[in-house]
Amino acid sequence: MGYSSALLGAVNSAATTVWCPMSPMSQDKTCDVPAVNAQRPVKAFRAFTLIETLVVIGVIALLLGLLLPTLHAVKKSGERTIEMSAARQLMVAYNAYANVHNGAVLPGYWLQLQAFDASGNPIDTVPGGRYPWRLAPYLDYNFRGLFTNENEVLLERLEYEDPWLYQYVVSLSPSLGLNTTWIGGHQEEGGFLPPESSFLQTFGRIYLTRMSEARRPQQLIVFASARGIDPYQPVGSGVVEGYFRITSPYFTSYRWLSEEFDAGDPPQAYGFLSPRYGGSVVSAFLDSHVDMLTKRQLKDMRHWADQATRPDWVLEPQ
Numbered sequence: 001m002g003y004s005s006a007l008l009g010a011v012n013s014a015a016t017t018v019w020c021p022m023s024p025m026s027q028d029k030t031c032d033v034p035a036v037n038a039q040r041p042v043k044a045f046r047a048f049t050l051i052e053t054l055v056v057i058g059v060i061a062l063l064l065g066l067l068l069p070t071l072h073a074v075k076k077s078g079e080r081t082i083e084m085s086a087a088r089q090l091m092v093a094y095n096a097y098a099n100v101h102n103g104a105v106l107p108g109y110w111l112q113l114q115a116f117d118a119s120g121n122p123i124d125t126v127p128g129g130r131y132p133w134r135l136a137p138y139l140d141y142n143f144r145g146l147f148t149n150e151n152e153v154l155l156e157r158l159e160y161e162d163p164w165l166y167q168y169v170v171s172l173s174p175s176l177g178l179n180t181t182w183i184g185g186h187q188e189e190g191g192f193l194p195p196e197s198s199f200l201q202t203f204g205r206i207y208l209t210r211m212s213e214a215r216r217p218q219q220l221i222v223f224a225s226a227r228g229i230d231p232y233q234p235v236g237s238g239v240v241e242g243y244f245r246i247t248s249p250y251f252t253s254y255r256w257l258s259e260e261f262d263a264g265d266p267p268q269a270y271g272f273l274s275p276r277y278g279g280s281v282v283s284a285f286l287d288s289h290v291d292m293l294t295k296r297q298l299k300d301m302r303h304w305a306d307q308a309t310r311p312d313w314v315l316e317p318q
Contacts, residue, residue, distance in 0.1 A: 079149045080277045080292075083225065087176055087284040089145035090223055093138035095288060100138075103210050106131060108180030109245060110187045117141070117167070127171030129187075130244040131178045136170075146174040151242050169230070176282065177226030177246035177272055182305040183208045183286070189251065204318045206305070214306050217286035221246075221303050224293070225281035227267045227274035239267060247271040248304035250314045261295055273298060 048056075097106050107113055108131065115123040115133035118141040123133045132146055139145050147155045151173065158166040178184065185191025185207040190199045208214055228243025249256045249271060257269035261279075275281050280292040283303075293303065301308035305315075 076277060080282065083148045083175060083277075083282045084290050086145050086148045087223055087282050087290045088288075089139070090135070090176060091284050091288045091290070093135050093145065094222060096138040097135065098211050103212055105184050105208055105211060106135060106178075108178060108184030108186045108191060108207070110185065110192045112192070123167060123171070127167055130171040131180075131184075132171050132174050132244065133167075143170060143174075146170070146176070147242070148175045149241075151175050151240070172244055173228060173230055173240050173242035174244060175225065175242045176223040176284070177228075177243045178223055179221050179248070179304060180245045181207065181248060181251070183220065183222055185209070186245070202317050203315055206307075206315060208306060211286070214286050216302070216306060218289065219303055220286040220306055221283050221293070222286050223284040224298075225274045225276055225283075226272050227276075228272055229267055241274055241276065243267065243272045246273055248301060249299050250301050250304075250312060252315045254312075254314075271298075 094106060098104060109129055111125050111129040113129050113134060115128035115136070117123060117133070118136075122128070127133055132143070135146075136143070143155060144152060147170075155166070155169065158169055180186040180191070181189045190203060190206050193200050208220075211217075214220060224246050226243040226246050227239060227241050229238045230240045247255070247268070256271055258265050261270045261273075261275050267274075273281055275295050275298075277292065280294050281298065282290065283293045284290050297303065300311040301313040302311065305313065307313075
């Protein structure tokens with residue numbers, strides 16, 4: 001028992017002391033340290049209460065509510081920049097056509113016009129009558145200048161899946177529509193008629209056929225952001241952000257079906273225009289500059305017809 005008690009005492013002593021270097025001035029060979037087997041209190045972690053959780057969720061929702069409009073605005077700003085760049089590319093091609101054709105403007109819409117694909121194959125009559133395939137050679141058949149943002153994705157898919165539908169969509173739904181009535185002519189609005197036609201006898205030729213004819217090229221819209229209806233659209237209303245033409249608010253009288261733009265109205269109700277950038281459209285002008293026009297500015301006929309003398313100008317017998 002004496003030996004066991006001594007051994008147990010030595011163990012307990014070892015658990016509470018360690019050997020430390022001796023100071024030259026000290027004869028003590030040991031120093032005290034906390035016992036390694038001492039019990040330490042465990043700190044308890046408190047869970048969130050229901051109220052605290054709801055507060056956190058509310059703060060996150062508030063931050064998202066503040067952030068999402070900013071992200072949407074940044075996205076639209078980027079899309080607008082892309083479309084404005086595309087409009088400048090279109091005007092480069094438009095001017096290239098005029099240079100090759102001795103100053104003549106690109107004809108607007110006429111089913112007797114011919115167009116060809118990149119391999120030299122003729123385009124069908126209706127798609128060929130619209131401007132995209134006739135402008136394509138001056139874009140090196142790179143339609144990124146015609147189809148921007150979401151339309152570009154659709155075009156890339158159709159090019160490999162359905163060549164005929166690709167040809168059709170290229171002609172029908174470019175992001176920017178052409179002012180065919182007043183620049184280049186439109187076969188359903190006094191364009192390409194024989195001299196003896198009653199329309200020409202009454203009004204004369206109403207559209208520009210040459211670049212040099214324009215008195216106010218800096219004011220005349222050539223291309224603008226458009227929207228139309230695609231009858232081959234498999235789902236939804238068939239409305240797509242893109243169309244081959246845009247129409248002025250006045251002709252022989254006011255002809256838009258709506259005074260104000262409403263996305264729920266058919267595209268023709270607002271001249272096939274798409275004020276998709278905060279109520280404004282990307283517009284390319286005959287002098288080749290690109291700018292944004294508001295809905296109010298779009299109602300001014302001086303932006304549409306070179307002969308217009310006031311915002312509410314209408315075509316009258318000569």
